[in-house]
Amino acid sequence: xxxxETVAALAxxxxxxxxxxxxxxxxxxxxxxxxxxEGIGATLVVRAEVKxxxxxxxxxxxxxxxGGPPAxxxxxxxREQYQARMADLHGWVEGFxxxxxxxxxxxxxRCWPNHxxxxxxxxxxxxxxxxxYADEDNRDLGGALVWHEKFFPGVLDRLGRSIACxxxxxxxxxxxxx
Numbered sequence: 001x002x003x004x005e006t007v008a009a010l011a012x013x014x015x016x017x018x019x020x021x022x023x024x025x026x027x028x029x030x031x032x033x034x035x036x037x038e039g040i041g042a043t044l045v046v047r048a049e050v051k052x053x054x055x056x057x058x059x060x061x062x063x064x065x066x067g068g069p070p071a072x073x074x075x076x077x078x079r080e081q082y083q084a085r086m087a088d089l090h091g092w093v094e095g096f097x098x099x100x101x102x103x104x105x106x107x108x109x110r111c112w113p114n115h116x117x118x119x120x121x122x123x124x125x126x127x128x129x130x131x132x133y134a135d136e137d138n139r140d141l142g143g144a145l146v147w148h149e150k151f152f153p154g155v156l157d158r159l160g161r162s163i164a165c166x167x168x169x170x171x172x173x174x175x176x177x178x
Contacts, residue, residue, distance in 0.1 A: 069131055072123035074116070086113055089123050104152065107160045111170035117162050121155045 112118040
């Protein structure tokens with residue numbers, strides 16, 4: 001191959017390379033324009049946030065479908081389980097309810113832990129309170145209104161009538177053999 005032919009071949013290769021570089025520059029320019037106009041980075045962030053929200057929503061729907069926390073169950077407990085559960089309920093009633101609702105709780109005799117109906121009623125009331133208030137991002141206003149209007153006063157009224165203890169002390173404690 002002569003020197004002129006070599007130079008001509010090299011010139012043809014340079015022209016091909018120039019065409020490829022121009023093509024790649026056009027692709028990069030298109031991507032840059034798209035990034036600037038569409039905000040691909042922002043789009044990725046939004047997509048990740050939508051995915052997270054969908055997972056949160058799926059969890060909430062699954063919890064709602066199941067019906068929230070299970071209803072309390074007092075039957076078949078061992079002595080230790082009963083004592084632990086009653087201590088926990090006692091802590092909630094005396095440490096939370098009496099603190100936040102002292103006027104209402106004046107109707108509930110202090111001997112309530114001696115009464116089975118109180119264990120059932122108050123633990124169920126607590127489960128509903130937790131269902132309504134536990135998820136700070138999804139507190140149920142309708143449920144809260146019903147809890148305060150219907151459930152809480154209803155429980156206190158029923159317990160006030162059923163416990164019916166007096167100055168002589170707890171009727172259940174008086175009935176127990178010594």
